[in-house]
Amino acid sequence: MNPHTEDIELSRVGLPPEEKxxxxxxxxxxxxxxxxxxxRWAVVRQAYPEKAGTWLQGAVAHIEAGELAQADVLLTYARKHFRSHPSTFPESARLAMQQHKWDTAHDFLQQARQQFPNFAQTWMRSAEYAEHEGNLKQTTAYNEKARQCDPALSAPFIQYAEMAMRAEQWSEALDRWEEVRSRFPEVPAGYFRAAEAARHLKRPQEARQLILMHQYGADIFPNTPQTPISQLKGKKHATLPPLVELIWTKATFNLRSEVHRNYLSYGWWVLEPLLHMVVYYVVFGLLLQRAGENYPAFLLTGLIPWMWFMKAVSGSSNSILGGQKLILQVGLPSIVFPLVSLLQATLKQLPVFVLLVGFVWVQGYSPGLHWWALIPVLLVQTLLxxxxxxxxAAIIPFVRDLSYLVPTGLTFLMFVSGxxxxYRMISAEWQGVFLLNPVAFLLKCYREIFLDGMLPDLLPLAWWGFGSAMICLLLLVGYNRLRYIYPRILMG
Amino acid sequence: MKPIISLQNVGVRYKRQGNVFRPANYFDALKSINLDIYPGETLGILGRNGAGKSTLLRVISGIIQPDKGKFLNRGASVSLLVLQAGFDPNLNGRDNAILSGMLQGYSRQEVEAQLNEILDYSELGEFFFEPVRTYSTGMLSRLGFSITTITSPDVLLVDEVLSVGDKHFKEKAERTMIAKIQSQQTVVLVSHSHQQIARLCDRAVLIDEGVSFATGDPHEMLSLYEQRLEMSA
Structure with a gap:
């Protein structure tokens, strides 16, 4: 052993295992x-000069870097010392082709095909050579061999697709890239190069999808036509029945929400009117001594229908402004909002009404046939x-200042409605005028039914019902006419 | 192919409400918009803040009518993708889902039939039955997005592709959105992310100061847009 080799042996002490x-x-x-x-291969080669890979991979790196002269040195060495390594001749052929030494490449490839017919590189380089020669049939045949040699290797399949790209056979290329994707979903070329082919075919959408598939995984676009979680198509509030359903749902849900906010929850629905009654009873019954017999019953028969009216009107007065977001975002018709508010107020009054009936009954005003008149009275009040x-509600978005007048107006109305x-306490000549106020008239009807045990005046009732119904119809037309106006006002 | 929605020289003028001290004045949000939307395409709308993008979406969705020009919808249902439409903090997730779905135009029965899917998608578990005021921001946006997954109008308007929830849900939502946008559905997409327009759209339209001044390939429109931004900068 000459001292030089000994040095090398010594220098190897502590080397990491080769794989590392x-x-x-x-x-x-x-x-x-x-x-x-x-x-890096050059450094590793110093430690492992006997490993063919350090020379061959070093050559590959040089070729890719365009440093052909260095690659040539390494491959010449490899051909001398690693003739039996399967990569030696294919890589040599590759370099030769890059250097345009086609005859040399031809010889190397012949050697490779004889020695290593089961090595994919052999056939891939052969295909490259044949493609240069313009022999398409041979190219395809060699590439097919490469693909058969090692189906787990992506390069032959990529070569197959690239062949079609170079031949500008775009749809053929697209098919071949699809095969690349199905076998090697992690190879980016399968998406990006395929997208290029799709662009050449003037299919930009497909190209875009391919690139998105690379980012999000191939399963983002199912092969079957895209099915959203549901095939529902929004009807966009076009017809009345869904709107009625929406109004009902929104009103009941609003009530549910309101109830969850308070500790006494549903209790307030009854408690609130009772507290009002206590206030009026103390003021008018006890302090002013204006109360006649059975003042609580008298007060309740007026107060409860009044509160229904008052809550419905005040609750819905600003409702369109409150619905601004929904009107602008989902194009909900504006009429929905006052209707929701007044339905909400109405539903809240129902238990109180039942209590009122019970209370009146307990007080000794027994029900009779005249109680049937409650139905038209309630109906007319609803319409009103x-x-x-x-x-x-329709006017306030146009003149927002009016919303300040609503509470005042309602208070005034309460005082002039008895x-x-x-109402018989005011002077007789004014009673007729007084009863022209529909709320006053309705309260009179309730009291006649509950307390006086008689039928109310049905003719004026019918007129009020008819008039209110007409206004309701006009409102429907009006809201429909204004459906493009409200969003404008709410945006300004 | 015939466009399903066409806008020709569309203009929209707002009235700015006045008061005792200041008279009302007018503001042209859109001056002249020319635009065709074809079935199945994804159209991107590019424009800086205040260029009139939101107003344009409102015209396309049929919520407002233009003051001038022609707007033509050949029978397509159009809706804006709205997260958490009409949410009430005191209601639980389920009730909000029903309400929100109904506000977007479905019957209660239709939405109720989809509730399990909404629940699964949102990954809210038992929280679905708790008031949404107890939700974290992430949970809220998860619920909001899950409800939108059931909607499928002919033309979907998307104002900013949504990024919602935590990392995992964000990816899931993004996948769903992208699958939806790339499906046969027609989508109009407004986004500040240029990359997103380039990635997702077939065509793009440039809007500046209420005028649509160019329509075409998204990549070209993006470079045009950047030039314009530089010019005015």
Missing amino acids: AFQWPWQAMKEHNWSEAAS IIAIACTV TFYD
Whole structure:
């Protein structure tokens, strides 16, 4: 052993195992950092000069970096010392082709095909050569062999697709890239190069999808036509029945929401009117001594229908402004909002009404046939509430200042409607005028039914019902006419 | 192919409400918009803040009518993708889902039939039955997005592709959105992310100061847009 080889042996003390050492240049290869890879292979080659890979991969890195002269040196050495390595001749042929030494390449490839007919590289380089020769049939045949040699290797399949790309057979290329994707979903070329082919075919949407598939995975676009979770098509509030359903749902849900906010929850629905009654009873019954017999019953029969009216009107007066977001975002018709508010107020009054009936009964005003008149009275009041509440709600978005007048107006109306006093207490000549106020008239009807045990005046009732119904119809037309106006006003 | 929605020289003028001290004045949000939307395409709308993009979406969705020009919808249902439409913090997730779905034009029965899918998609579990005021922001947007997955109008308007929830849900939502946008559905997409327009759209239209001044390939429109931004900068 000459001292020089001994030095080399000694210098190897503490070397990492070869697989570990090779990881370092391989890393650079994977990052396509070719000149860095070439220098790393050079370093590793110092430690493992007997390993064919350090020479051959070093040559590959140099070729990719365009440093053909260095690659030539390494491959010449490899052909001398590693003739039996399967990569030696294919890589040599590749270099020769890059250097345009076609005869040399031809010889190398012949050698490779004889020695390593089961090695994919052999056939891939052969296909490259044949393609240069313009022998398409041969090219395809060689590439097919390469694909058969090692179906787990992506390069032959990529070569197959690239062949079609170079031949500008775009749809053929698209099919071949699809095969690349199905076998090697992680190979980016399967998406990006395929997208290029799709663009050549003037199919930009497909091209875009291919690139998105690379980012999000191939399963983002199912092969079957895209089915959203549901095939429902929004009807966009076009017809009345869904609108009625929406109004009902929204009103009941609003009530549910309101109830969840308070500790006493549903209790307030009854408690609130009772507290009002206590206030009026203390003021008018006890302090002013204006109360006649059975003042609580008198007060309740007026107060409860009044509160229904008052809550419905005041609740819906600003409702269109409150629905601004929904009107602008989902194009909900504006009439929905006052209707929701007044339905909400109405539903809240129902239990109180039942209590009222019970209370009156307990007080000794027994029910009779005349109680049937409650049905038209309630109906007329409903129509009247819709007419007034929707009219107020319709005007306020145009003149927002009016919303300040609503509470004042309602208070005035309460005082002139005989909520807590009997209309017969005012002078006789004014009673006729007084009863022209529909709320006053309705309260009179309730009291006649409950307390006086008689039928109310049905003719004026019918007129009020008819008038309110007409206004409701006009409102429907009006809201429909204004359906493009409200969004404008709400945006300004 | 015939466009399903056409806008010709469309203009929209707002009235700015006045008061005792200041008279009302007018503001042209859109001056002249020319635009065709073809079935199945994804159209991107590019424009800086205040260029009139939101107003344009309102015209396309049929919520407002233009003051001048022609707007033509050949029978397509159009809706804006709205997250958390009409949410009430005191209601639970389920009730909000029903309400929100109904507000977007479905019957209660239709929405109720989809509730399990909404629940699964949202990954809210038992929280679905708790008031949404107890939700974290992420949970809220998860619920909001899940409800929109059931909607499928002919033309979907998307104002900014949504990024919602935590990382995992964000990816899931993004996948769903992209699948939806790339499907046969017609989509109009407004986004500040140029990359997103380039990635997702077939065509793009440039809007500036209420005028649509160019329509075409998204990549070309993007470079044009950038030139214009530089010019005015």
